[in-house]
Amino acid sequence: MNLSLLKFIKTEIVCLRKYLAPYMNQFQTFIKKVIPYSTSLFFVFVFSRIFQIINEPKEIFGIPLKPIYHLKGFIMDLMMTLIISSIGMLLILLLRIIIRKTNLFPFHLISILSILINYTLTVYFVQTNQLLGDAFYQLTNSELIISANLDSNLTFLSVSFPLLLIICYFLIAKLIKKFRLRKYVFVVFFLLMISSLIAYPWKLIQSEDYVGDRVINNKLLAFVDVSEKHFFAKNETESINSxxxxxxxxxxxxxxxxxxxxxxxxxxxxxxxxxxxxxxxxxxxxxxxxxxxxxxxxxxxxxxxxxxxxxxxxxxxxxxxxxxxxxxxxxxxxxxxxxxxxxxxxxxxxPEKQFMQTEELPRHxxxxxxxxxxxxxxxxxxxxxxxxxxxxxxxxxxxxxxxxxxxxxxxxxxxxxxxxxxxxxxxxxxxxxxxxxxxxxxxxxxxxxxxxxxxxxxxxxxxxxxxxxxxxxxxxxxxxxxxxxxxxxxxxxxxxxxxxxxxxxxxxxxxxxxxxxxxxxxxxxxxxxxxxxxxxxxxxxxxxxxxxxxxxxxxxxxxxxxxxxxxxxxxxxxxxxxxxxxxxxxxxxxxxxxxxxxxxxxxxxxxxxxxxxxxxxxxxxxxxxxxxxxxxxxxxxxxxxxxxxxxxxxxxxxxxxxxxxxxxxxxYDKILPNEQYKQFARHGKKIKLSYAPVDEIDKGSKKDFIDLGQAINIQKKWKRLEIQLEGEIFLTDYDDLKEYAYINFTIEQIHPKKIVLWGSHTAKYQDPPRLKKWNKIKYSLFIDTRKFSSKGELFRVIYYLHNPKLKNIKIRKNSLEGTAWE
CATH class of the missing domain: 3.40.720.10 (Alkaline Phosphatase, subunit A)
Incomplete structure (x- = not known):
């Protein structure tokens, strides 16, 4: 009985090998095409690391940079190479399923992008002694370039070097193709890729030697880690209470x-x-x-x-x-x-990853x-x-x-x-x-x-x-x-x-x-x-x-x-x-x-x-x-x-x-209450503008643009115009407010008719939010009208809610208030 079972299993294994043989041969051929470019990609990362070594300071915070940092850095560059290779191979396989052809274009595309991004991040590190963090998501492109002085350091060498890296990527791969690869190379390469994917959660070194960490970490891997935290970080709004x-x-x-x-x-x-x-x-x-x-x-x-x-x-x-x-x-x-x-x-x-100058200003x-x-x-x-x-x-x-x-x-x-x-x-x-x-x-x-x-x-x-x-x-x-x-x-x-x-x-x-x-x-x-x-x-x-x-x-x-x-x-x-x-x-x-x-x-x-x-x-x-x-x-x-x-x-x-x-x-605008803020916040005479509750949003509206009131003509003596919309929204998820409507305004020149200024603001909770309950929110517009009130032309302010995701905008108990200051 046992001999019959073993014979059956042996026969099935032989059949399975025959069935898988064509696929294994294809996979081996596939890896054979990838290995030269994956190896050349690693060499290119090594060249970027050498560029860093040549241009970085000898010490940071008085701590000398040790040679061991760069030896460890080469290992992190290898890990980055294997991760990119894994992603590139996956893209190639998906493309083969779709068009039934093996095409290395996705691999080359992701490799070239990684080369350029890693080089740019390396230059940023050399200029600032810092890894590029969430500042990337907080600053505009021009502000980021200015802050790191990237524009001023654009020389022929700095521009030509990444192009040279891309050329090296193809030339080194071409050279490697001339060598005959033994079978164990395919196995080792495959195991290394699997190992890099298993080790991915630990892609960033974070030790007590924080200066060494900055030098060691692959700059692209570090940026990927920051990006993951930026987009997928857990919302801790619910944990904020007295x-x-x-x-x-x-x-x-x-x-x-x-x-x-x-x-x-x-x-x-x-x-x-x-x-x-x-x-x-x-x-x-x-x-x-x-x-x-x-x-x-x-x-x-x-x-x-x-x-x-x-x-x-x-x-x-x-x-x-x-x-x-x-x-x-x-x-x-x-x-x-x-x-x-x-x-x-x-x-x-x-709050984290914000600057007060660039956020919706709390009253102060x-x-x-x-x-x-x-x-x-x-x-x-x-x-x-x-x-x-x-x-x-x-x-x-x-x-x-x-x-x-x-x-x-x-x-x-x-x-x-x-x-x-x-x-x-x-x-x-x-x-x-x-x-x-x-x-x-x-x-x-x-x-x-x-x-x-x-x-x-x-x-x-x-x-x-x-x-x-x-x-x-x-x-x-x-x-x-x-x-x-x-x-x-x-x-x-x-x-x-x-x-x-x-x-x-x-x-x-x-x-x-x-x-x-x-x-x-x-x-x-x-x-x-x-x-x-x-x-x-x-x-x-x-x-x-x-x-x-x-x-x-x-x-x-x-x-x-x-x-x-x-x-x-x-x-x-x-x-x-x-x-x-x-x-x-x-x-x-x-x-x-x-x-x-x-x-x-x-x-x-x-x-x-x-x-x-x-x-x-x-x-x-x-x-x-x-x-x-x-x-x-x-x-x-x-x-x-x-x-x-x-x-x-x-x-x-x-x-x-x-x-x-x-x-x-x-x-939540908890620096200063509204009434106390108004005591000292503005110069000049206060002029109350009459408003009524907005019926449309009280009942609920899915329109993309929701009018809040009639346009306001800017008067000659006005220095400032404030428009404030308050009310309550029902909260089903802590991220609801992020996807809620914005309050927008445009300043329009009446004759000839043209838009001269535009702005957009989000709502603020008035208290830490509560799920499955009505929560108080407030929209506030603060418009400096001096540059328009002093001119001979006539201008007006148009304000409305913008609902890009066509959600049901329902703000109950809403009140709209406008104030002008002379």
Missing amino acids: KTFRELDDSFFPDPSTRNNEYSLIHELKAESEFANFIHKSPKGPPNIVIIIVESLSTFLVKESAKNPCNVMPFMDSLSSKSLYFPNFISSCERTHNVLPAILASSPNP WSLISLLKNYHSRFYCGVDLSFVNMRDFMDYNQTDYTVNSWEPRFSKVRDGVKSFWGYSDDHLFEKSILDDKKHQNKNPKLDVFLTISTHEPYSYPNKDKYLLLLKEKMSKIKCSPAQKAAIHHHSELLGSYLFTDEALKNYFKKASKKPDFDNTIFFILGDHGNSLLCETEIQRYQTPLLIYSPLLKKSEQFNAISSHNDLTPTIINYLRVTYPELKLPKQVPFFGKELSFEKSFKCERTLPLVSLDSETKHLILNNYMQFEGQLFKINKDLKLVRIKNKQINEKMTKQLSVYQKLARYYHE
């Missing part, structure tokens, strides 16, 4: 006694202003406020040090000795993108909106559409933003066009010229954002400053390593010499004006310079100088303060010293007042936004967590890496809960 925030340390709140309130940021300022102890009260009334935000201004660039032996900012150095000087001032973000909300509105960091107060009696101006040489700067300043109704430049100012200097826009010297000269053109009796609030110290360092008279740097270096004693570093960063250091001189000339001209003796200057950086920093915290460390003829004496304060502390300090000083300004005592600020402690102290809790727009670094109780690693913060912001699992896990948990709190503040 109980969640109880786990947060009290230090996350400006006043712990208000932490359980619906609007937990609202708190009372101190009865007295400590800042007032250092400033004389002016007999001329409230002083002018001038805030100068210098691009990439690291603290160690201000005074002569081992890192700055050439003293590249001598004017700032001399000014610091005449000022209130805070060397340990911390920015909230590694990019410029969040600097205006942090400094001017003391706002908490926005700012230094500009609160100082209604001041004439506010914003100067920046960059196109103000960059990261939505114009909309943010318009929302706060800045009286003047520089939009037009006189012919005497130019982006082209010395025959070279400035990559970013107008250079710093012209920026300051423009403000001096405007002072002469537009006299204003009110005190002024000027905000400057410089740019010349940003890569690619296209500043005027570059040869002059490079020569000056060379002269400085010849007069000092420095080590060969220091000389090599100065030479390597010569264009960067020269840009600081240029901006320092631009600041010196600005102060020289400003000192001749009659209101100079009644002006307080605040000079700080938007963040540190990542190319020069030696420790992780230096990416955020920037100095703050407060200079004024009203200053009683100069002093240095070494305790940690932050961007978020500036506006609370200024507001409370003006509130206490000049009560005629009628400033509020209750404010919705995330920051506290500056710490005027001479000894080093770290009493701030500061969530920090990384270069890839994630709030993933934290300063808490003399500790810093960076990339999941724990450091002790010692005097002068010296970091010592330590291992303490309990503290590290606590900080990880605190950071996670804070991220939910940030969503609560921003996505």
Whole structure:
């Protein structure tokens, strides 16, 4: 019986082999065609890795890059090759089923795309020392190119190199085809592909050596991992509630006694202003406020040090000795993108992978909106559409933003066009010229954002400053390593010499004006310079100088303060010293007042936004967590890496809960209630426009465009128009609101008829959403009408709901309100 069974099984196996033989031969032939191109693809990734090795810095955060990083990196490149080969083969098989022909075109297409993308991501890493993260999905193409300076680094070599890689891909494959492959090669190749697919969930190395991880990981694999998280991350909306925030340390709140309130940021300022102890009260009334935000201004660039032996900012150095000087001032973000909300509105960091300047703005107060009696101006040489700067300043109704430049100012200097826009010297000269053109009796609030110290360092008279740097270096004693570093960063250091001189000339001209003796200057950086920093915290460390003829004496304060502390300090000083300004005592600020402690102290809790727009670094109780690693913060912001699992896990948990709190503040509009917001948010006279509930959406509508009301003709004196739609929607899924209708507006010129402006906004929940229940939502439009009301032509605003997915839009208990401001 057993012999018969074995004979039967043997016969069946022989039959099966005969049946499968043609398919196995086809599969072997198929793999034979793929192996040469898969091998050549690996070699191309190796060439990209060599390109990275040649161009990357020798160290990141003072940590030398070890050869072992690149050996491991070649293994990650092999894994990427095998994954792409698996996907390519699958596409070929599918194509064979459809057209019954073996065609390698899908394999070549996916290989060439991977070569180009991996090379681009490698260039990004070389330029920024960062893997490209969610910034890709938050910034526009032009903003991403500018942020990484990719455009300025487009050389013949950088453009031709990827083309050379593609040529190598085909040439190496052609060469490999000449070799006869043994049968075991097919088996090994197939097993490697299967292994790579099994290992796919672990495609990204994440160890304690975060610098090594950046170097080792294949740049395309890392980007795929980020993309997966971006598109398929679990929605945690349901986990946001008041109980969640109880786990947060009290230090996350400006006043712990208000932490359980619906609007937990609202708190009372101190009865007295400590800042007032250092400033004389002016007999001329409230002083002018001038805030100068210098691009990439690291603290160690201000005074002569081992890192700055050439003293590249001598004017700032001399000014610091005449000022209130805070060397340990911390920015909230590694990019410029969040600097205006942090400094001017003391706002908490926005939700993950967002910037407040670019999201639907939650209601908030700012230094500009609160100082209604001041004439506010914003100067920046960059196109103000960059990261939505114009909309943010318009929302706060800045009286003047520089939009037009006189012919005497130019982006082209010395025959070279400035990559970013107008250079710093012209920026300051423009403000001096405007002072002469537009006299204003009110005190002024000027905000400057410089740019010349940003890569690619296209500043005027570059040869002059490079020569000056060379002269400085010849007069000092420095080590060969220091000389090599100065030479390597010569264009960067020269840009600081240029901006320092631009600041010196600005102060020289400003000192001749009659209101100079009644002006307080605040000079700080938007963040540190990542190319020069030696420790992780230096990416955020920037100095703050407060200079004024009203200053009683100069002093240095070494305790940690932050961007978020500036506006609370200024507001409370003006509130206490000049009560005629009628400033509020209750404010919705995330920051506290500056710490005027001479000894080093770290009493701030500061969530920090990384270069890839994630709030993933934290300063808490003399500790810093960076990339999941724990450091002790010692005097002068010296970091010592330590291992303490309990503290590290606590900080990880605190950071996670804070991220939910940030969503609560921003996505549910919980910074400031509507009525309190309106008390100080707008200048001028309020004009109520009459509206009625919208019957169509109360009953439900599936139309793609739903009218909300009649068009509004913009009146000549109007500065601002607000339209607000509130109501309730029934929620069946947490993602419902993402697919819900948008509120759109267009500004239309009446004669001749044409659209001149268009905008779109999403709705916000008013409370953490609940499934299978009615939830309150709000649409808000804030339209700056000044540029249209001042013109002779007639304009009107048309507003409506856009329902692209033709869902049933039902908003019950809805109310529509319009307000114009003169």
